[in-house]
Amino acid sequence: MARINVSQLKQACVDRGWLDRWLDDPATPVPMPMTPAGGIPVNGRLFHQLVAGLVQKLCVPDASAPLLALRSREQIWALLWDELAAAKVQALVRSQSAEAALHLAEALKAWCQRLAELRANCPNFKSWRSALLTHEFDLKRVAIQVSDGGVVEVSGRPDSVQVDPVHGIVVVDYKLSRGSNGTLDLLQLAIYARMLRLAKPGLNFAGLLEYYEPGLHLVPKTEAQLNAIFEHEVQPVLDRIAGHEKLMSKLKSVQVGHEAVRLSWQPKAEPDLGRDIEKAYNSFKVPVQVMGRVEAPQLVRYLIRPGLGISFAKLRSNAVNLKIQLGLHAEPLVMPGSGHVIFDVVKEKPDTVWWQDEVQRAELTAHASPLALALGVDINNRLILADLCDSNTAHALIGGSSGSGKSELLKSLVATLVKRNRPETLQLTLIDPKLLTFGGIVENAYLTGPILRDIEESLACLHLAVEDMERRYEILLAENHTRLGDRIAQGKTDLPFRVIIFDEFADLINSGREEKKEFERLTKRLSAKGRAAGVHLIIATQRPDKDVVTGQLKANLPMKICLRVTNAVNSQILLDEPGAEHLLGRGDFLSQTGSTPVRGQSLFIPQKEFLELFADKI
Known part of the structure; x- marks a missing residue:
């Protein structure tokens, strides 16, 4: 049975090249969002940890009267700061910058304001669970049916499920930036809404993206909108994953003896330039390590890890220099990969693929x-x-x-x-x-x-x-x-x-x-x-x-x-x-x-x- 997590599934929906690589190797990493050059680090993981810590304190069984009495943003922020955030924010000033620490603090204050509003709009408030139904809980191996009757098991951890005064029961996703691809955020929300509906039959879930930038901006999505996103964007990907799993099972059941699989194209022997590439880059004070080599019909691909502090731009800008130093007949193509840099050396004449x-x-x-x-x-x-x-x-x-x-x-x-x-x-x-x-x-x-x-x-x-x-x-x-x-x-x-x-x-x-x-x-x-x-x-x-x-x-x-x-x-x-x-x-x-070009x-x-x-x- 095919299994995938939510981070992988949403990436597969927007990047079919990544999906192809993941189907071939489930260990393929999901690209991590990067802070733009000169931008302020948003520290999303720390934001989630601090919020989860406070929610855990608020939602303990038999919570104390002072916890139940919290109503205003200032009261909630004081508790969060004193109990959890002060040391972490002050450490950010030393390790990153005052701007990064201020951005996190303002985002946390905006979340405290949101929590106070949920509390105020909860007519029969008896405990914080009245407003915060769940927070960062595991949804493990939720079976989602595919078109051919099979299932794909999906696992994930939604940020929160809340009772919203306007939208009803909502699955909530916290974001500290919009990133370069807002579609990923909507896909994640749609996937979690479907998983919750399957895990909790009889309940309907709308969605809410809470962007803390650092002020709060809400993006609501109705249940119907999330269903449409899931059916049009996610379901076809799940169908393909299940079909690939079935195909691989059939192929494994076919006995082919001990004969190796023959490539339809016959590669010609090409020299290994790995050491030469390392030496050439080092001569320009750009230390790199060649991690691997793959031969394709039209090129030989080298996977390169830059040295500490070496930017991708430095590797790309030296492509012409490497062409000259290595005696290549064409300039190498240097592209970003997942956890490495791609360095393609083309063959003078490609092998024919029939x-x-x-x-x-x-x-x-x-x-x-x-x-x-x-x-x-x-x-x-x-x-x-x-x-x-x-x-x-x-x-x-x-x-x-x-x-x-x-x-x-x-x-x-x-x-x-x-x-x-x-x-x-x-x-x-x-x-x-x-x-x-x-x-x-x-x-x-x-x-x-x-x-x-x-x-x-x-x-x-x-x-x-x-x-x-x-x-x-x-x-x-x-x-x-x-x-x-x-x-x-x-x-x-x-x-x-x-x-x-x-x-x-x-x-x-x-x-x-x-x-x-x-x-x-x-x-x-x-x-x-x-x-x-x-x-x-x-x-x-x-x-x-x-x-x-x-x-x-x-x-x-x-x-x-x-x-x-x-x-x-x-x-x-x-x-x-x-x-x-x-x-x-x-x-x-x-x-x-x-999102990522694939060479072929x-x-x-x-x-x-x-x-x-x-x-x-x-």
């Missing part, structure tokens, strides 16, 4: 979704999977300059869709202005029509796709379905999945202002509503500059795949960070399906093999 071999791997063949895609192979020889039926990867934006391997990637994605579907369940609309990617495909049962080339045809196609999407919604509503996949699973194939693949959409964007506005309007509508109706977009360009890849377009297409691009600006536009300008080309890419090598399918997939479906 599509035919990879699509037969169990990770893909056992995947339940008909729209599961194999993007490529990651650094650890795992398939990088994406599911168009998943809201986080429902539509894709792909960028890559000439020679990056963009066309071969698109062909491998199309090949995978065709292999996993019949024409009755999948229809493809291919837009290829230069006929360089899909030019060899003739009229075919998988296609909605001829391959489109000009701008007018492309816009007309998108208009028709929007009309088709709205028609599908009407049918789904009339038949009480919430998504097309459920309808197809019941054997109704008159409405197949529809995937629109647009190679080099920049031609349309650059044709005129009105055309650009109309293209963005149509893609926005399709991306916002298309997933449930089974309509999906995969669009690609050689020129991911700010005029082509606008902010609106990026926001509407959640999955990003960036192959080699011309410069760091293009990488920043597509992935929100530089790095893709240093990729090797020939299918070397960074995919972003969560795309699959190669020869043209003859690609066309043969369509040959008997004319």
Whole structure:
């Protein structure tokens, strides 16, 4: 049975790359939030410890009359300061700064004010348990059911469950900062609300985020809102975790003798540069330790631990120096990892990863979704999977300059869709202005029509796709379905999945202002509503500059795949960070399906093999 804790589960919901690593190794750490450079440390753990200590004193059975008589913020703060906080806050002045100590003290005072308000609004107050039902208690192995009838056990420790005068019984999460990803806070609240509902049948739980910054700011969420977040964001992740557990159990039951598993790509012997990397960095007064080495199809990855006091920026800024010192043919790609720094040395020529071999791997063949895609192979020889039926990867934006391997990637994605579907369940609309990617495909049962080339045809196609999407919604509503996949699973194939693949959409964007506005309007509508109706977009360009890849377009297409691009600006536009300008080309890419880009090598399918997939479906 699969098991996960709340911190891991919320990270898995926002970072599918992290989820892939965790499924492979459950010891994979959850990234810790960092205080911004120059920011005041918020000491969230100490805040929780002090609050929990006071609640424990207040909520003891047969509490003394003075404890029950506490009413005002000043009275509660005096008790907290004298009994618990004074020594800790004063120690912060010495170990961190007066600003950090003041920030913690003000946050604690705001919490005391909140406690006083709960006390005042409790009409039948007999003990502090009247307002604070529970505080920092363990929810162990709560069984949450998944779609196939199995369960995933989730464990965690919510901060508090309170009786709020406005919102009723609420699960509360204390936060001392907003962080860079507020979605994580809402996910945590939704997960705890579901766990409490399962652990305490008959009770309903709303949610409350209490941000102490250091003044209190409340963010309430109704039970219905938390349920919607859980169903749309958390449940699909639990389904995937349970499916992976079932797959691993099946694989373990298959006897394969003592023969080692053969890689579909055959690595060439590459020299170990670990010691040389350490010496080179040390020569620039940047002490590091190489912790490990992994060989991938297109590169050799070194895992580096910086010396004490050495920032990541120092390692990245010396990348050009290391290229020269080590005699590398290309600048190494230096990226932050979980507990280490990644240092990628690219091969002069990547090893070929054959599509035919990879699509037969169990990770893909056992995947339940008909729209599961194999993007490529990651650094650890795992398939990088994406599911168009998943809201986080429902539509894709792909960028890559000439020679990056963009066309071969698109062909491998199309090949995978065709292999996993019949024409009755999948229809493809291919837009290829230069006929360089899909030019060899003739009229075919998988296609909605001829391959489109000009701008007018492309816009007309998108208009028709929007009309088709709205028609599908009407049918789904009339038949009480919430998504097309459920309808197809019941054997109704008159409405197949529809995937629109647009190679080099920049031609349309650059044709005129009105055309650009109309293209963005149509893609926005399709991306916002298309997933449930089974309509999906995969669009690609050689020129991911700010005029082509606008902010609106990026926001509407959640999955990003960036192959080699011309410069760091293009990488920043597509992935929100530089790095893709240093990729090797020939299918070397960074995919972003969560918060952290994952490096991979795309699959190669020869043209003859690609066309043969369509040959008997004319």
